[in-house]
Amino acid sequence: MRSQFLALSFAIKQTYRVEVSVVNPKSFRNIAKANITRKETQALSKVFVLDTNKQPLNPIHSGRARMLLSQGKAAVFRRYPFTVILNKEVVNPKVESLRVKIDPGAKTTGLALVNDSTGEVVWAAQLQHRGFQIRDALTSRRQLRRSRRNRKTRYRKPRFLNRTRPEGWLPPSLNSRVANILTWVNRLSSISQITAISQELVRFDTQQMEDAEISGIGYQQGTLFGYEIREFLLEKWNRTCAYCGAKDKPLEIEHINARSKGGSNRISNLCLACTSCNQKKGNQDIKDFLKGKPDLLKCILSQAKRPLADTAAVNATRWNLYYNLKKTGLPVEVGTGGRTKYNRTIRGLDKTHYWDAACVGASTPEQLITSEVKPLLIAAKGHGTRQQCRTDKFGFPSRYCKRTKFHKGFQTGDIVKAVVTSGKKIGTYVGRLATRATGSFNISTTDGLVQGISHKYCLPLHKKDGYSYIQ
Known part of the structure; x- marks a missing residue:
């Protein structure tokens, strides 16, 4: 019975060397060795634990996980997030409930992941999406197809109304954001006891709370009008002075074209400036004020007219994400951006994505324990492409892709550890793999791209799952 559930068999040595014997041939193609060092486990937050039946238990400290591995009582089940699996069944465990935010x-x-009863932040991460990459790829594909269609089907009648979209359809670039979040909610649910979900859904709007009937210009220019603009401008201009680049100074809202000379209050006419730059510019025309800095002038004008793509993406996906989270069967709490900022400010936390997540909603404990949290940085990379050939800059085929995805037991996207002992590239490299049929691979590490690493030196750490990780 035990062999049906253990995903990894191992032999523990005193040097924390774990021999991973692969059981599932569909996801793992060879037998490899993975080194679990003390330094690696110390760089972790809490470690997730499963019993032999893959039943989630309470997360444990990395030191205790290291002890279980060294004593042969557990094996490494997954690297990201780091999860160990016990070699015995735990009957009627007392598992504390967690909330994913x-x-x-x-x-x-x-x-x-927050424990509402103790206030402990068990695990934190920030997930980087690839929605804008998908948008650019779709644009490129559309251009290539249009060119080919004009060349080969110029006499065919256009067919634009022969496709129907299902209810709730989202463009692929937006749908990928929702899918990424749902993927990680499901993964965390499989390795921990999650009983509730909190999601930041809307901005803080006290004006509508005070007067539910307000509308029109009274709603647009009221209590929160200045607050919303300031928050947006801080994000748009990266909390720096547009003219001198100063940071960590009081910033003021500056009209690029002065009001006295016909400038408006539109977002595209506003930027941030420190007090000295604001007073120095006065009501001058920006072209006269930056007459000696043409590059800076061009940069400011282009930044001011930048479309609200980020805001539109969040607004288009937030309700779709909410309805999909409701389908999990767990209670979903929604919070506002104003409450999130308030919770983070009174708890003295830095402005980061994962601390914002920990402070979402009214359920946030009065005191958050964040002393041992080391966030996991996740980046969505996709699962490759189905293109049969690569094209040059003119859209013509230049080379063809091989149908074989596995080379020497590896595939592009695997996270490996290469210990090179000879040649010009002696050293240890950990990163995401790009394979070649020759067996000479490239590894993308945190320090850059390392090319020409033989497959003989590569040890698999984490099989391809569409994401890259930095602990």
Whole structure:
């Protein structure tokens, strides 16, 4: 019975060397060795634990997990997030309930697991989306297809109304954001006891709370009008002075084209400036004020007209995400951006995506224990492409892709550890793999790309799952 549930068999040595014997041939193609060092486990937050039946238990300290591994009582089940599996069944365990908290964003989403009863942040991560990459790829594909269609089917009648979209359809670039979050909610549910979900859904709006009937210009220019603009401008201009680049200074809202000369209050005419720059510019025309800095002038004008793509992406996906989270069967609490900022400020936490996630909703404990939290940085990379050929910059085929995905037991996207003992590239490299049929691979590490690493030196740490990780 035990062999049906253990995903990894092992032999523990005193040097914390774990021999991982692969059981599932569909996801793992060879037998490899993975080194679990004291330094690696110390760089972790709480470690997730499963019993032999894959039943979630309470997360434990990394030191205790290291002890279980060294004593042969557990094996490494998954590297990211780090999870161990016991070699025995735990009957009627007392498992504490956890709440997964989500702070959705257009580019990056914050995730956190919080124990509501103790206030402990068990695990935190920030998830980087690839929605804008998908949008650019779809644009490129559309251009190539249009060119080919004009060349080969110029006499065919256009067919634009022969496709129907299901209810709740989202473009692929937006749907990927929702899918990424749901994927990680399901993964965390499989390795921990999650009983509730909190999601940041809308902005803080006390004006409508005070007067539910307010509408029109009274709603647009009321109590929160200045608050919303300031928060948006801080994000848009990266909390720096647009003219001198100063940071950590009081910033004021500056009209690029002065009101006295016909400038409006539109977002595209507003930027941030420190007090000295604001007074120095006065009501001058920005072209006269930056006459000697043409590059800075061009940068400010382009930044001011930047579309609200991030805001539109969040607004288009937030309700879709909410309805999908409701389908999990867990109670979903929604919070506002104003409450999140308030909770984070009074608890003295830094402005990061994962701390924002920990502070989402009214359920946030009065005191959050964050002393041993080391966030996991996750980046969505996708699962490759189905293109049969690569094209040059003109859209013509330049080379063809092989149908074989596995080379020497590896595939592109695997996270490996390469210990090179000879040659010009002696050293240890950990990162995401790009394979070649020749067996000479490339490894993307945190320090950059390392090319030409032989497959003989590569040890698999984490099989391809569409994401890259930095602990």
